[in-house]
Amino acid sequence: MLTQDDIDPLLELVSDIYSLRMGSCFALDENDAPVPSAADPGDLSLQLLGLHLRGRAVYDALAAKIEGARTYDDFIMESVEAARSRDKPDETT
Numbered sequence: 001m002l003t004q005d006d007i008d009p010l011l012e013l014v015s016d017i018y019s020l021r022m023g024s025c026f027a028l029d030e031n032d033a034p035v036p037s038a039a040d041p042g043d044l045s046l047q048l049l050g051l052h053l054r055g056r057a058v059y060d061a062l063a064a065k066i067e068g069a070r071t072y073d074d075f076i077m078e079s080v081e082a083a084r085s086r087d088k089p090d091e092t093t
Contacts (some may be wrong), residue, residue: 006065009058020047027075 024044027037056072063069070078 002062004063009054009061013031013054013058016054017051020044020051 003007011057022034024039025037029035063071
């Protein structure tokens with residue numbers, strides 16, 4: 001059974017994703033009022049990669065607590081295999 005301690009990292013991740021999303025479009029001026037802003041693409045890419053890696057870790061930590069749940073890698077590989085099998089021509093015709 002999942003506890004709040006298990007779910008808290010997911011909630012923190014969602015909060016950080018929202019903050020990055022807002023921070024990539026807005027900055028705070030000297031009065032702490034939001035003003036339009038453009039994030040540096042390089043910085044944004046690194047931050048997104050970090051969030052992605054954290055997301056994988058959070059997913060795997062939650063999956064480990066749920067009987068029969070797949071790891072992130074297993075889920076991705078199964079999805080890739082399913083897509084490949086859909087894209088293969090039917091050899092029976």
